[in-house]
Amino acid sequence: MSSKVELFGVKELNDFFGKMKRAEQRRLILASFRIGAKPLITTARQLLRSRMQTRSTTRNLEKSIGFVAGRSRGKSVFITAKVGARKFGNYRGFHGHLYDAGTTERQTTAGHSRGRMPASKFFTDAINQTEQQLVGQSQDHMLKALDKLIQRNLKKINK
Numbered sequence: 001m002s003s004k005v006e007l008f009g010v011k012e013l014n015d016f017f018g019k020m021k022r023a024e025q026r027r028l029i030l031a032s033f034r035i036g037a038k039p040l041i042t043t044a045r046q047l048l049r050s051r052m053q054t055r056s057t058t059r060n061l062e063k064s065i066g067f068v069a070g071r072s073r074g075k076s077v078f079i080t081a082k083v084g085a086r087k088f089g090n091y092r093g094f095h096g097h098l099y100d101a102g103t104t105e106r107q108t109t110a111g112h113s114r115g116r117m118p119a120s121k122f123f124t125d126a127i128n129q130t131e132q133q134l135v136g137q138s139q140d141h142m143l144k145a146l147d148k149l150i151q152r153n154l155k156k157i158n159k
Contacts, residue, residue, distance in 0.1 A: 064093025
């Protein structure tokens with residue numbers, strides 16, 4: 001899912017957003033993405049918990065589902081964010097794709113059967129359930145934050 005911010009109809013707002021420092025633009029957009037992703041994260045965790053066939057005592061995969069801001073290279077205008085099972089630091093969600101997509105019958109090189117894992121589709125279903133909320137909440141938060149920045153700059157100008 002990609003997003004492009006362009007304000008139509010009000011030239012002053014579009015110019016204001018264009019004159020913002022790149023770091024401020026990035027902070028604003030990532031904050032709106034982070035707030036917009038909250039329903040997806042909570043839904044994915046709930047669906048995972050309800051669809052796991054065996055109960056995990058560590059809950060590593062459930063804890064690892066979250067938001068990661070992507071890195072911008074150089075003067076890139078693209079801002080990326082990922083939501084899913086994180087697998088860095090203390091997060092141990094490296095097996096999230098196995099729970100979501102499932103596996104076929106697996107064997108070791110010696111021929112021992114390791115079984116198969118049925119697909120639970122917890123993350124795919126979470127995306128389908130919260131798709132409208134993701135976009136709506138991100139847009140709402142971005143508009144509120146942009147309005148707050150405008151009000152702050154107007155106070156500076158009026159002083």
